[in-house]
Amino acid sequence: MDMPGVINTYFEADRRNDANALLDTFAVEAFVEDERARHQGVAAIREWWVAANKAAQYVAEPLECTVDCDKALIRAKVSGQFPGSPVTLTYDFAIKDGKIVSLEIQ
Numbered sequence: 001m002d003m004p005g006v007i008n009t010y011f012e013a014d015r016r017n018d019a020n021a022l023l024d025t026f027a028v029e030a031f032v033e034d035e036r037a038r039h040q041g042v043a044a045i046r047e048w049w050v051a052a053n054k055a056a057q058y059v060a061e062p063l064e065c066t067v068d069c070d071k072a073l074i075r076a077k078v079s080g081q082f083p084g085s086p087v088t089l090t091y092d093f094a095i096k097d098g099k100i101v102s103l104e105i106q
Contacts (some may be wrong), residue, residue, distance in 0.1 A: 003074065010093075010100065015060070025100050030103070071092070076088070
């Protein structure tokens with residue numbers, strides 16, 4: 001699948017449970033919106049990611065990618081320890097200067 005490099009790095013780091021590599025994909029001012037909550041800044045994103053991994057022990061497998069300029073939509077199969085697993089979620093990324101500036105997961 002042809003994904004922007006930074007997004008490929010994000011999913012690879014997520015799969016390996018490598019918090020430092022995953023956080024390196026984000027710009028300092030980035031935010032993540034997931035489950036109706038907003039996590040602003042790298043420290044908050046780390047807290048969100050660690051808590052999500054601990055609670056759900058999930059694996060995200062990208063299925064489809066659509067890129068339009070600095071935006072990328074990724075459909076991913078997410079499996080883990082949560083009700084309804086597996087589910088297909090949409091990861092809506094915005095990229096600037098090679099870093100993720102926003103990620104909305106729906």
